[in-house]
Amino acid sequence: MPSDHLGVVPALLDAGCAEELEKSGKTLHASSSPLNETYAVYPASSLENPSAKHHTFSPDDKPVYFVSSEALPLSERRLFVGDTSIIFAAWQNLLKSVTQNGTDLLQDEPSQRVMRKLALDYVNFAKECWVHTAQSSSEARQVPSDHYRTLYTCLSLFVVLYVPEYGLENAPFGDDLMEWLNTHFIEPSTEEGDHLSSLENSWADETFWPYLTRATLRGLSKAVTFFLGTLSAHPCKDLRRLSQTLIPLLDTQPKLQAYEAEREFAYASHRWKERVKALRLELDAVPEPDRRDDYEDWWDRFSDIVGILEGRGEIIQKVCEELGADWKEVCVAWGVFVDPRLRRQDLPDVITQVLEDMPPDPTNLEDMIHAALFTGDPLKALDHAAKLDPWLSAHLADMMEPLALVDKDPNEDSGLTPRNFYVLSYAQYLHADSALWRITVAYMYSCGKIGAKTADEVLVRVPLRLHGVGSSNATENNADERLSKGDLSGIIKDLNATCHEYERENVRRSICKIAARTFVQKKEYGLALSYCSSAEDWPGLGRVVDRILQEYIYTGPEQYTRYVLDIAPSLQALRANAGAHGVFIHRLIFAVRYAEFHQRLLNQDLQDAAWDLVTIFQEEIAPRSWWGILLCDAVQLLQYGKFSLSVQHTRQLGANSTPF
Template structure:
């Protein structure tokens, strides 16, 4: 694989010098086709300018024109995997799935650009040929195959064209047109027998009676040629074909007698008619002469030479054909088709890998379902897993396809599961992407509740966590929540960050966030502080309030304690951890304290203040703030504190003044 870097890491003239310097290029590749390269050395060398450069590159990028096709194919792929898991699979079912793939490919062709139309047309040809050979609609594939081969070759390689026929029939004397007989021959071996009769009618008016009579017999033979699709039973078809061939041979014999007496002006016409009859009689050498490639030969064999041709007969027939019409190895699509026809599926898959990543992944997946793919027990991955992972890695280079990528990874055993875990924690959270309000997830959506509006867009986070739950990725879900919490803290959405810290079971980060909320109180006042506390999911505050014990069951709390067990279990478990519950409980109680003051419930405020200190839920660095809050209550004309409470306040005041961390306490403006 060659990757061109801009700017160049090294030019061709510097390679030898670079090697002599005992340096080497170190690269690290991610799962989404990104490569990081740097210059390194095993020895301590003087650092040069280019030693400090990092090079980022992407190899094998995804063609953006194919994104719609990828989305259209995706549900077919997932349906196929579900069918297998439900044990509802049989050859007919796989044939229907294959047909869905084929139809989607056909639709994709209509949107292809001129640059990639030929490539996707070849992909379509390979897929439809695989379906013809390995996924017959009847679920058995035991019948004759000539008509299916003809239908396939005529669909993927149109010949002759209708324009050619129109040009010939529009001529004053069609049989004198230079392309007259080549057109007739092509119509015959492609099965367009009635089409061939249209220009042949011009020979009926030929001045030589023997030619016009012979042309009439040729036209009759073309009209009466038996087709397997017109017969219910094969033995009836074989009998009709034998009788028809006997008649064609008699006609050919009579022409041989007539051509002996033909003059120089009519002999060429007799020779041309003779060749047409030889094709109809199944003369192999003439089929090889007229056919453009082995595919036409194979279809003609089934139509004229071996009317009983079946799928199992194809390899032996191809062996004979390739002796006369060698396979063009410069055409990768035909090489793949030839390998498929010879039942060399491993070879076909290998060639597909060099041809198209989508094709090799999905073709191998489908062939593997019917046991047509060999596996090496010494190789850690099956061919199916290997190529699906390879395709998924390509999808991973497009961040917008991450959900599809995960589903492909998930179908690939242990290695696929590993890549699912690696990718899902790297999916961008897109918190700043604008979205409709009904598409946003607020903080309590993590625990199935509703809180404030005007929040960042958490749709992507919700989607990621849902997938983590689907795949039982607890550790990865925690990491996603940690990342979400960090990004929300950066944006000062502290309440939401608390919810994600709980989900991530990150007590330390939660402590940092509660400290930041308290800092907001010191810097911006009670109103901002209360709004931040309100943004914390009430389920978390309720759990922590309840977990703090009956000491809060005094009728003064404005929080409604939920005991119905509806909250997320992991949230409740962590919220009841003393290190966590005390921090959240303090925020809730301190907000209640200010609410009581606003309601002029000074007695309730005094009780709350003392409780926050004596139950030790208040951070020690915040004691001075609480003591400052106590001053107006102490100065009130009404006695709000008991003697015991007053002694407690004095004890805390002494601790504040004599404590070792006095300098670290916040400065309070009284």
């Protein structure tokens, strides 16, 4: 999914004209955004050649391109990311529980069963996404349905190889590998079988023997026995006799699941192989002239099938090459026919021999991931998985570390373990979409100190990102629309809850400070004071009060009074806060009392307004910088004909005004 190139529209240069940029004395510059994985790219004068002559670009032509190094998760991709993050959270809770209980994950049966269940949840969800996207092919998709099929095959192979059922870690697993191969890479096709079954003499068709050989190689005994039964009408009596002998052999091939003990399975396999050898002797006894029919050399084809059942590795590899099969089919057949007691720890030795003659396709990331998992090279598998999809490498690495498949010690240079490196890389991919911040920080906080510090920075910047104005990004515009409906409080509440969950108190306070500034800009002063108090930012609270008082200067007493109505309920709570700084609370008290004074003036309650004014001076509530304004208000009271201040009022005002 990640790309090494970023396309911009319209193009800065025409195709094949890259030299024009250099000749113009310009070069490309890029500035990264602190919010997500976006960049501003623009042409500017080259430092190496500032005196180069101008050719193509005019001095005023300075286009700026905004590009992203990651494709934003959209539509079904966002659903996939969100739902699988629930499985990730359950996995982290399992590991946390194991750590707290002091149990060994690799030895504890209940924990291993839960671990396998969660790993299968990943597999099943990838399968559901594949089926869903394949069935709705008419809709535009961010990634094709085949991408989810690839995730499905890789995850299910990982489970087969590294997350077996409890107690079966050292059991033979050839049948499990064959089931995986037949589930994800269906051969021979159903259409081939339908075609052959519709023929009167199916053996006359050129696909007859390749079909039987491939079906035998895949362990599809029912299909093979059905078509072997049609040979009862074949004109060659030797082929009719040998086919009837082969049918019960295929039907009785031992399977590990049918036996209670591996020893019984091994004994049954040995006896079965003896019967195959007897069939080989019968086959070799067929005279040379009778080994062909009117269509081809049936004996050679039949011999290949018997050779597969005998477990002859060279025959299996030859047959796979002739049928166009790859290394996977050889390795899987090896565990069923060559070595039925093959164990997981022995598989890398087998695959190494096979890959020498049948290497994986280096242009196919899916094939390379499969090969790395087969050979027991988790780090190489993660490297290829990261190129395919950062989601896959992150979740594989997350499962690999507790299984002791990758090192738990951090790299000396980066300070990150392999698991944390891939999980953080995936989190950076998620960070490209601001709407996914909750999921982003959940992955980051699981990555030790480095991840926690990175997540802190993401959380602190969420409010800044959400109230940006003029963004062309659809996600940010949607956020602006939500904010205009008063949804910012809900966003801050979610941020605070996240901080509490991960015990990031300093981050929570920083967010509250940012929220307070945001609400000041929106002139929602009550919420601004509330967040200042929550952040214990008392100087900030004082600045909010100053902004409220400035509203009196800018907008007049009526609008000022309405603003103070929003903050009055906060006053009682702040007074009860033992940590609140008195000087800032004192200033808030003045703002409220001063609003009450003007409210009485507006209501023509002049007597009480006068008493409010005198009381403000008597209780020394008013800041010195506001004394002059209060005296001007007193002049206003004196101008009313029906009211006059008493001598006591006047003396009080005069006494308090002497500092001026």
